[in-house]
Amino acid sequence: xxxxxxxxxxxxxxTTAMFLxxxxxxxxxxxxxxxxxxxxxxxxxxxxxxxxWQAVQWVHPTGGGFWLAVVIAxxxxxxxxxxxxxxxxxxxxxxxxLYQLLFTYxxxxxxxxxxxxxxxxxxxxxxxxxxxxxxxxxFGTTQPLYTLFIIAIGPAIAFALWLLLxxxxxxxxxRAAQMDREMLDALGxxxxxxxxxxxxxxxxxxxLSGALVTPIESIVPGMDVLIIVQAFIVVVIGGxxxxxxxxxxxxxxxxxxxxxxxxxxxxxxxxxxALMAVILIVRPWGLFGRPL
Amino acid sequence: xxxxxxxxxxxxxxxxxxxxLSRVLFGVSLQVDAGECxxxxxxxxxxxxxxxxxxxxxxxxxxxxxxWKGTNIAGWAPHRVARAGIGFVPEDRRIFAELTxxxxxxxxxxxxxxxxxxxxxxxxxLFPVLRELRNRxxxxxxxxxxxxxxxxxxxxxxxxxxxxxxxxxxxxPLVVAALLNNVRALKERGMTILxxxxxxxxxxxLADRVYVLEKGxxxxxxxxxxxxxxxxxxxxxxxx
Numbered sequence: 465x466x467x468x469x470x471x472x473x474x475x476x477x478x479t480t481a482m483f484l485x486x487x488x489x490x491x492x493x494x495x496x497x498x499x500x501x502x503x504x505x506x507x508x509x510x511x512x513x514x515x516x517w518q519a520v521q522w523v524h525p526t527g528g529g530f531w532l533a534v535v536i537a538x539x540x541x542x543x544x545x546x547x548x549x550x551x552x553x554x555x556x557x558x559x560x561x562l563y564q565l566l567f568t569y570x571x572x573x574x575x576x577x578x579x580x581x582x583x584x585x586x587x588x589x590x591x592x593x594x595x596x597x598x599x600x601x602x603f604g605t606t607q608p609l610y611t612l613f614i615i616a617i618g619p620a621i622a623f624a625l626w627l628l629l630x631x632x633x634x635x636x637x638x639r640a641a642q643m644d645r646e647m648l649d650a651l652g653x654x655x656x657x658x659x660x661x662x663x664x665x666x667x668x669x670x671x672l673s674g675a676l677v678t679p680i681e682s683i684v685p686g687m688d689v690l691i692i693v694q695a696f697i698v699v700v701i702g703g704x705x706x707x708x709x710x711x712x713x714x715x716x717x718x719x720x721x722x723x724x725x726x727x728x729x730x731x732x733x734x735x736x737x738a739l740m741a742v743i744l745i746v747r748p749w750g751l752f753g754r755p756l
Numbered sequence: 757x758x759x760x761x762x763x764x765x766x767x768x769x770x771x772x773x774x775x776x777l778s779r780v781l782f783g784v785s786l787q788v789d790a791g792e793c794x795x796x797x798x799x800x801x802x803x804x805x806x807x808x809x810x811x812x813x814x815x816x817x818x819x820x821x822x823x824w825k826g827t828n829i830a831g832w833a834p835h836r837v838a839r840a841g842i843g844f845v846p847e848d849r850r851i852f853a854e855l856t857x858x859x860x861x862x863x864x865x866x867x868x869x870x871x872x873x874x875x876x877x878x879x880x881x882l883f884p885v886l887r888e889l890r891n892r893x894x895x896x897x898x899x900x901x902x903x904x905x906x907x908x909x910x911x912x913x914x915x916x917x918x919x920x921x922x923x924x925x926x927x928x929p930l931v932v933a934a935l936l937n938n939v940r941a942l943k944e945r946g947m948t949i950l951x952x953x954x955x956x957x958x959x960x961x962l963a964d965r966v967y968v969l970e971k972g973x974x975x976x977x978x979x980x981x982x983x984x985x986x987x988x989x990x991x992x993x994x995x996x
Contacts, residue, residue, distance in 0.1 A: 633862065633863075636855065636859050636862060636863050636866070637863055637866055637867070639852070639854065639855060640852045640855060640860075640863045643852045643853060643854060643855070646814065646834070647846070647850040647852070649833070650812055650814070650834045650835075650838055650844045650846070651835075651838055651863070651864045651867035651868055651909065651910070651912075652835050652838035652864075652867040652868035652869065652870070653835055653863075653866070653868075654833075654835050655835070
């Protein structure tokens with residue numbers, strides 16, 4: 465195997481990883497702070513993709529307007545998240561996990577059908593923004609500029625989230641809510657509002673990743689379920705509720721998938737499922753998580 | 757009438773409360789005037805913590821009224837009660853273990869949004885040890901330091917009434933003595949305090965008036981001095 469081939473696999477793994485990180489970070493954040501396992505997170509991602517496509521049609525039907533579409537999709541899904549939290553999730557806090565799973569699964573079905581109803585079942589696609597449409601040669605491989613952009617935006621979002629959580633007053637409030645919701649309430653904080661904002665940020669990240677994926681993958685029904693399974697594997701590997709765990713979990717997932725295909729061609733997901741199974745046996749709380 | 761009648765700061769009237777089917781409070785009535793230190797005395801499980809949790813809104817009462825400056829606040833959400841000026845120091849302390857001392861205080865300031873005389877600097881002056889430990893994680897503090905932090909944290913909301921639930925519980929005698937001085941200093945600065953205690957040492961050293969609680973009802977009420985001086989009464993009310 466040539467080194468340029470290995471490099472190319474590595475870059476492919478990294479791209480997968482950074483997409484997964486964008487999605488899984490919101491999933492992990494909501495679990496970390498609110499202890500909610502949100503199966504519908506993948507549906508937010510799907511809605512983000514469809515919204516981005518829709519926004520491109522509105523803004524610039526002949527192509528272009530990509531960045532504006534990304535913003536519209538991310539903000540739109542953020543608002544959808546806030547709305548769902550206010551209307552439905554609110555009554556689920558403190559209930560058994562089973563109710564949360566049933567409810568979020570129902571949301572998966574509802575949003576999936578709603579997307580089919582509005583956008584049909586055809587594959588849709590969005591072209592990459594002109595500035596990032598080209599490619600560059602690295603180590604004898606051709607790397608599209610757009611994938612390099614995705615590889616860069618993953619760590620940038622991770623760092624921004626880390627700053628938000630650890631270096632701002634809002635972040636301290638979130639961490640306090642994670643540690644002891646009732647006490648924070650007794651100190652005068654409206655924890656309900658904090659939860660809504662948290663949920664909105666999580667949905668925003670899902671919408672953002674859904675919009676950013678459109679130049680690479682086509683938008684089809686079922687993309688929600690496909691992604692949520694992968695995002696869950698990532699947080700299981702990295703540790704639920706841990707930001708850096710989610711980041712490194714994504715990186716590991718991407719590389720294991722990318723190189724696993726070389727070892728077990730035809731069973732593309734085998735290696736990651738095997739890895740997840742091993743981690744669940746050896747360290748059920750994930751590489752960076754803590755025992756619950 | 758020549759005297760103007762002063763409304764009590766907190767008046768609890770005929771309070772009933774229950775955890776599910778198990779009823780805990782049976783018509784508790786008490787009042788706290790501004791500037792007073794009132795103690796709820798009683799053994800474990802008589803309803804002291806439940807009374808405080810009802811006032812804070814964690815456990816909406818099944819009957820009765822909780823009047824704060826004349827307004828019935830029974831059933832209000834805890835953050836609303838806190839923002840109205842009632843500060844709660846829970847018995848299990850519940851500091852944010854993975855935030856530093858300073859972060860604990862900062863979060864409390866942001867939570868309450870009630871600026872006033874109590875700033876981070878002011879609570880560092882009251883508890884100088886917290887200034888030295890300001891960058892230490894809450895989880896790495898000793899029991900006494902945690903108790904100081906939890907009082908300091910509640911002060912960040914500039915409460916007009918402090919609910920202190922068993923502050924001396926589980927602390928060594930020397931630490932209790934230091935804490936007693938801190939709480940006395942608070943009282944001398946004019947803080948109104950409702951204190952729940954099992955033991956008479958801490959409570960009678962501070963309190964102006966006492967309510968003795970038994971099986972979810974008030975069994976005795978009177979000045980603290982009376983209990984302090986009358987050993988027979990004390991034994992009758994508080995021994996097994």
